[in-house]
Amino acid sequence: MIQWDAATIKQFQDTLLGWYDAHGRALPWRRDHAPYHVWLSEVMLQQTGVQTVIPYYERWLAHWPTLTDLAAADEAAVLKEWAGLGYYSRARNLLKTAQIITQERGGQWPTTAAGLKQLPGIGDYVAGAVASIAFGEPVPAIDGNAYRVFARLLLIDTDIRSGAAQRVFRAAITPLIPQDRPGDFNQAVMDLGSSYMTAKHPDSAHSPVAAFDAAYQQGVTDQYPVKSAKKKPxxxxxxxxxxxxxxxxxxxxxxxxxxxxxxxxxxxxxxxxxxxxxxxxxxxxxxxxxxxxxxxxxxxxxxxxxxxxxxxxxxxxxxxxxxxxxxxxxxxxxxxxxxxxxxxxxxxxxxxxxxxxxxxxxxxxxx
Known part of the structure; x- marks a missing residue:
């Protein structure tokens, strides 16, 4: 695994964020940094594409514009609105979390990833996304995009399906996150992983971070990330x-x-x-x-x-x-x-x- 010095890290941050400022996707949940909006979108986006999520997200907020509105919702109505996104436990956990925050925490969200992970259905990725985007905590949001991007940039050969993956990638990514723009950094990685650094047919040559992409420079992009075969259903x-x-x-x-x-x-x-x-x-x-x-x-x-x-x-x-x-x-x-x-x-x-x-x-x- 490659480790960058401080100068390279600063150059990478400036390059990535400069590209994001100019070309980042205009998505409805990026109009503000409200924790309700960030949390809702990230839960919906797990294993579901952006274009599919947008109408669900907008319909959801039409029904329940605020966290307080959601907390008062009927579970059957929540499940019906979620229908089609799969993993219905996520919808039930959205309702449970809304009720906990409004009824037990006086409407106050935990502001750290560690605190967010104490709420129903919030794991490492969603906690990192909400903590960094809504509250400015410099923590990574490690999803499939982050695994792919940083495996290629830094030649990380840890199997991303292994139990060690989260720990290894967290240790590698955390020093790269700018203290003043952690949320933008994580969202830039999401956009990079869904555009130039996709799983199939990446366009590494035109990537804004091509100069930092060790896998591209060495001609081994197709070897990263390392991923063991998925178990047959x-x-x-x-x-x-x-x-x-x-x-x-x-x-x-x-x-x-x-x-x-x-x-x-x-x-x-x-x-x-x-x-x-x-x-x-x-x-x-x-x-x-x-x-x-x-x-x-x-x-x-x-x-x-x-x-x-x-x-x-x-x-x-x-x-x-x-x-x-x-x-x-x-x-x-x-x-x-x-x-x-x-x-x-x-x-x-x-x-x-x-x-x-x-x-x-x-x-x-x-x-």
């Missing part, structure tokens, strides 16, 4: 039951409060490929898995939906979901975590997976 198979009545009502079920898709609403899901199961077998599994009892229901129609499936990839799991449609003569009683609602309900928070299932159903259903 575990394959899971489910069957979604589309349970409807002739007048278009369907069973919607709220997922458990923990685990994937926590607290969101979907059509009931059974484990495994149940396309060949008999109706009594399906209803028995439905009662066992979800406490939805329909043993006495009159089933007017039973059919698999299409010949294919819906797929959805989570961080550690790859789901394949088949659809089975049962038309019942009339609604039956449901447990507290389920409701009869229109097949295309728009009132409850539903995950991207459910939207995929609905799109597949609408494309492949038979009248």
């Amino acid at each position: 575990v394959a899971k198979t489910y069957t979604a039951l589309v349970l409807t009545t002739p007048d278009g009502q369907a069973v919607w079920q709220q997922r458990p409060s923990r685990g994937l898709l926590a607290s969101l609403w979907t059509w009931p899901l059974l484990t495994g490929d149940q396309r060949a199961a008999t109706v009594p077998e399906l209803l028995t599994q439905l009662a066992a898995a979800h406490a939805i009892t329909m043993a006495s229901a009159a089933v007017l129609r039973d059919q698999s939906v299409g010949a294919g499936s819906v797929t959805h990839v989570f961080t550690h799991q790859h789901w394949t979901v088949y659809l089975r449609h049962l038309t019942l003569a009339a609604p039956t009683a449901l447990p507290a975590n389920a409701r009869w609602l229109p097949l295309a309900q728009q009132t409850l928070a539903e995950p991207t997976l459910q939207r995929k299932m609905a799109a597949y159903y609408n494309k492949n259903k038979t009248d």
Whole structure:
């Protein structure tokens, strides 16, 4: 790993910040340094692209312009507004943090990264971003951009998926951060990593920091950052039951409060490929898995939906979901975590997976 002297560090800071001042992205959360805005945007941006986040961010602030407004929000409304960004625990933690700051801290944010990390859902990266941008603490915000930029600049060969990565990169980056503009420095690194120093097809030759880029100078850009192979997601198979009545009502079920898709609403899901199961077998599994009892229901129609499936990839799991449609003569009683609602309900928070299932159903259903 390369270490720069004080003169080189100053030249790098001036070059990077000069470029950022002239060419930094004009993003809605950069209009001010309000901690609510910085925090919200950084949580939304985790594993989601800027262009996707912008409309979510603007709609969110239209609903809850201040942290106090968010603290008073209903969790179901928060989850519905978050729908499509994935990792719904982040939305629940946004609500919890807003409530803690407004109700327990008198509206006062922690002003250091260490203090911010005590709040729900705030890890090293978000804490560093908020502390540096909103409060001027000279700490790094280490995300994929920072790993990529500094691995190449300084020839850091630590595997960025290793447990040592955060410590190694923090030690390397912290001395480079200017005391007077830490937030701008971190945002400049974000912009640099998403433009000239991308993961694929970087334009190192035209990068504003090409003179400091050791990997480019040595012709080994493609070797940095060092990243071990990602573990293959575990394959899971489910069957979604589309349970409807002739007048278009369907069973919607709220997922458990923990685990994937926590607290969101979907059509009931059974484990495994149940396309060949008999109706009594399906209803028995439905009662066992979800406490939805329909043993006495009159089933007017039973059919698999299409010949294919819906797929959805989570961080550690790859789901394949088949659809089975049962038309019942009339609604039956449901447990507290389920409701009869229109097949295309728009009132409850539903995950991207459910939207995929609905799109597949609408494309492949038979009248």
